[in-house]
Amino acid sequence: MANQESSRVALVTGGTRGIGEAICRALSEAGYQVVTTYRNPNREAQARDWQQTLAGEGIEVDLVQMDVSSPESCEHGAKDLLARYGRLDVLVNNAGITRDSVMKKMPLDAWQQVIHTNLDGVFNVTRCFLDTLLEQKYGRIVNISSINGQKGQFGQVNYSAAKAGVHGFTMALAQETARKGITVNTVSPGYVSTDMVMAIDEGVRDKLQAQIPVGRFGHPQEIARMVEFLADEKSAFITGANFPINGGMFMH
Numbered sequence: 001m002a003n004q005e006s007s008r009v010a011l012v013t014g015g016t017r018g019i020g021e022a023i024c025r026a027l028s029e030a031g032y033q034v035v036t037t038y039r040n041p042n043r044e045a046q047a048r049d050w051q052q053t054l055a056g057e058g059i060e061v062d063l064v065q066m067d068v069s070s071p072e073s074c075e076h077g078a079k080d081l082l083a084r085y086g087r088l089d090v091l092v093n094n095a096g097i098t099r100d101s102v103m104k105k106m107p108l109d110a111w112q113q114v115i116h117t118n119l120d121g122v123f124n125v126t127r128c129f130l131d132t133l134l135e136q137k138y139g140r141i142v143n144i145s146s147i148n149g150q151k152g153q154f155g156q157v158n159y160s161a162a163k164a165g166v167h168g169f170t171m172a173l174a175q176e177t178a179r180k181g182i183t184v185n186t187v188s189p190g191y192v193s194t195d196m197v198m199a200i201d202e203g204v205r206d207k208l209q210a211q212i213p214v215g216r217f218g219h220p221q222e223i224a225r226m227v228e229f230l231a232d233e234k235s236a237f238i239t240g241a242n243f244p245i246n247g248g249m250f251m252h
Helices: 018-029 041-056 071-085 108-136 157-180 202-210 220-231
Strands: 009-012 033-038 061-065 090-093 139-144 182-189 242-245
Touching: 009 018, 009 071, 018 033, 018 041, 018 090, 018 220, 033 041, 033 071, 041 061, 061 071, 071 108, 090 108, 090 220, 108 139, 108 157, 139 157, 139 220, 157 182, 182 220, 220 242
Parallel strands: 009 033, 009 090, 033 061, 090 139, 139 182, 182 242
Antiparallel strands: none
């Protein structure tokens, strides 16, 4: 596979930590030229430090500045990437944030920030590259949703709504691109041992883990494995699908 994919370019949004970093690693090891994004231009130095750490492990990942919630920033970042590589073959829409609160107490900006990043961001980034994928008559789009977009979650009306919307986006775009050599799929992780999950209060975390039939949180690499599979050239008959990876916590 590494030889087959060596000329392929993959963009993973929000790939400098957690599940995104695991996806960057997996795709790089599979032979893709991987590019990821950092949101804040003032944090370029931190992004470069992260890049150098991975390079020390033999993982080469390029960087592009892109705030997925801003259409203008996405357009600028897309032009930068296409100027460097002339193509894009795999797009993984992974960037996301949480701003948790029960709806009764949720400020408007907590709703808007999550929708703008987690849902609008998928549209903003994909829109910038769709013409390129259509011209190539080839592409793999993988959108990272969440178990909470399937079952909902107390205190996450914003996040659950955005992540449910991601799969609606997937199904519609899959139909529009099905005859164009482009597949569009969703991966919906359950609770995975990332910084975001580990930041949850320990008591709450223990209760969550007790609800998972396999008895543990997922590993980021387990999500990345599915993304790598869907990104493969041979996964051409899979489109418009959602792949829940949640240890049996929610079966639908």
